[in-house]
Structure formats: C-alpha cells, structure tokens
Amino acid sequence: MLSRLLTRDDVLFLNYGYEEDPPMALPLAASDEPDRFPIQLYHRTATQTDLAGKQVLEVSCGHGGGASYLMRTLYPASYTGLDLNTVGIEFCRKRHKLPGLNFVQGNAESLPFPDRSFDAVINVEAAINYQNVPRFFAEVERVLRPGGDFLYADIRYADQIAAWEADLAGIPLRLISGKAINADVMRGLEKNRFFDQIIRRLPNIAFLRGIAHDYAGGPGSLIYRRLEYGEASYRLFRFAKD
Template identity: 30%
Template sequence: MTEQRTTAAGGMQTSYGFRQVADDEKQPLVDSVFHRVANRYDLMNDLMSAGLHRLWKDAMVAWLNPPRRAGWKVLDVAGGTGDIAFRIVDASGGNASATVLDINGSMLAVGRERAARRRLEANVDFVEANAEELPFPDETFDAYTIAFGIRNVPHIDVALAEAFRVLKPGGRFLCLEFSEVDMPLLDKVYEQWSFKAIPPIGKMVTGDAEPYAYLVESIRKFPNQANFAEMIRRAGFERVTFRNYSGGIAALHSGWKL
C-alpha cells in the first residue's frame, strides 16, 4: 500500500500521489483538488490530522515568535484560507503585515472572506501566484511560512530557492508538513486510518473521495524529515532543524538566511 518516499534529490514533480504523471500535469491536477475542497479546507485538515493540525499550527507560530513591531513582513505560501497568516497577525499584537500567496483562486476567495469577517484587511493581503515564481523583489520579507502546502508543489527545490531569494538577510523559513511517523504501533494505526478511513469519510462528508485519496498518498511520497532538511540546506539555508509532532505525523522544519 505504501510507496517509497522521494529523497532529497527530488521526484515529487512527477508524483501525483502514487500515480506517475508528466512534469506539466501535476500542477493542474493539484489545482483541481484544491478547487474541490476549498470550502471544506478546515474539515480536510481535521480529517487528515484528527484535529491536531490546529495545535501544530499554533506551535508553528509560537516557534516563529513574530515581533510586536510595525513593519515586520511575512509571506505565507500555499496559505490561501489565511489560517496561518491570521494566527501570525494575532501573535504580533496586530502589528505584523502578512501576504498570503496561493496558486488557487478558490482557496484565496475563502481567505479574503475570512479576513473581511475578522477585519484584518489592513494587515493581510492576498496574491494569486506560483510558489515556484514569486512575484516579489529579492529580500522583501522577514519570514516565509508554508503549512501543508509544499508537498503539492511540483518542483520543491525551485520553491525553496524562491523562498531564500525573497527573504531578507536574517530571515526565517518555517515549513509545517505531514511527515514520516517514527513511533512503533502508531505508524500502523496511522496507516490504517489514512488509507481505510479518510477517503470514505471525505466522500461521505463532501461527496468526493478522490481528493482525499490523493492527499493521503502525497504524504507517503514526500521526503522524510532528514531528506527534507537536506533539501532546505541545499537551497542555501543555515541552522536547519526540525521538530516532530505527534510521533512524526507532522514535522516543522526551520532554516535561516544568514
């Protein structure tokens, strides 16, 4: 059932879950998934993590520790619904300026609505663009965050290079992603939950199992913690570390542009 993970050398660009596709096919297929789940995005993450994604995201923002000063800027990539950006603005006492970038217009539409309801339009702006080709000058942001999005980027090495480019010297990179479970027994339980429960529940709740099947498979193809850390180093980041959450179901990687 489980397929071999890709390594630090790459391989995600032609992997749509367990299916091999042409290099130019993956992005449209992934876009289709998120158009279909945009209005159920929080539910999707609740299913994928048994609700733990909320705690992991809080831990991510706590480790980022955004300063309570005006002028500090963060780019949140693949964060269309605003989940991470809103947390960062709150943690900064309303001082941070967040740019949410996503390739998917449906996800961004959800984020804009949420920002308006929270009255955060002055703090958060939304940009539709590709993580592999960021529409910003060099050294624009103090921090770059991405949560549960990088495994959906076809050319992860290109996205990491772009993250390095747009960060200011001293800037911080943080990536939260589902990863490799490293606890005996938990790995078996999580495997059964992922493949046997999540797609059927997704179909019951949303009427569509296929996006959930892809998302489960994409987790198993994504590089493990050590291999992904090596990819971050290759992009130029230093002091690269990671923290496991819930036995490695998720991992939070950190790097610095020094």
C-alpha cells in the first residue's frame, strides 16, 4: 500500500533516517541532499565493510534510493536490489538506471539466486516485517560466499526483542559487531521529512493521518516515543560467513 501511495520520483527512501552527534557531515551530491538522513542510515550500514569491486545483494530494496546511492558512491562491481513488491520493483527499474545496478522481484525467505552468489548482503529496516526471520537468515548464509558480509539494520518493539535475540543467536554466521543506535535514529527522525511526504499524498481524513504520523515516526509519534523510552530497540549489525 505504501509503495502504491508513494511511487513518485521524489520518494526514494522508506526508512526512518539516521544522524550522529556530532553530525556525520557526509558529503552528498545536490540531488541526494533532500534524502540526507535516510542516506546516512544506508551509508553507516553499508560501510561496515568495503564494498568496492564486490557483488552485492540488497534484500527489500524498497524504492531503490539506497541501492542507487551505494552503487554511485561505494563502487561495487554489481548491486542487485530485491523486493517482494512488484510495483516497487517496476518503479526502481524505471527510476534507477545505472551500469551494474539491477532489480529483481522475489521473496526474502526464498531468495531466487544460486548458492554463494554474493560477497555482501544488505538489509535495512525490513526484516521486522518478514514471516520467518530465521528462514531469511538461512537464505542470507546460503547466497553469501565464504568471507562475505551480512550488513543489517533493524528495529524491534519491547515484546519482540527476546524472540529477535534468539533468532540472532541462531544465525549461521559469525557476529563481527552489533550495537544499539536508538539515539542516532531518533535524531534522523527529528530531521527526516518522510512524514510530510506521506501526508501530502493522503486524503484529509484524521485517522489515516494519525496512522501515517505513527508510521513515519516524527517527534511525538508512537515509534519515536518507544525509541526514546526504551520500548523499542534499533540495532546495527555486521555478520561474516567463514
């Protein structure tokens, strides 16, 4: 539904955003500047390893903004964006045309690629929506080459954290690093204009706008308050396949 609502050339990112203290001051092209804070989440996630010359898969690529940015700035040999949503994939194919960048419709829990196809797999703020997260993790391990990296950023609410941690403990990869980034995501939410983009496209119906406000995560929203009071945990990970 969200992709159908927001499939416009100016809506390229669907994540909450990210900002550090002091600010990252990431150099960006003028065309990327409006999406600074969602881009910074992608940048921080992807630069946990060197992607130059690598074959990269992003699972749940959304509207492809992160795929385009990383292809243009981190110089992988190839970058494949996969998403379940056919509308979103059609949008990506029309909007993001770069050598080495391609988009595929498919399921995160049954990746349509041979074993050992990629040097890195990226997943940003998406696996919370999957039906079977351990199955997704197993698929990541399957398609990674030995020495490859799984670069992962995601959120869980308080009542989901124990199950998430159990899933993470069972992932068939070696943990290199992991940390909570609640404060960084909250700063991103404060500066990100995602909520305004949603509101401009909604009918003037109070309950719809209320739902959108909580989804988009602006200050005062449910997700912002949960992050602020420790009722949600947003974390960043790097795993490796030996």
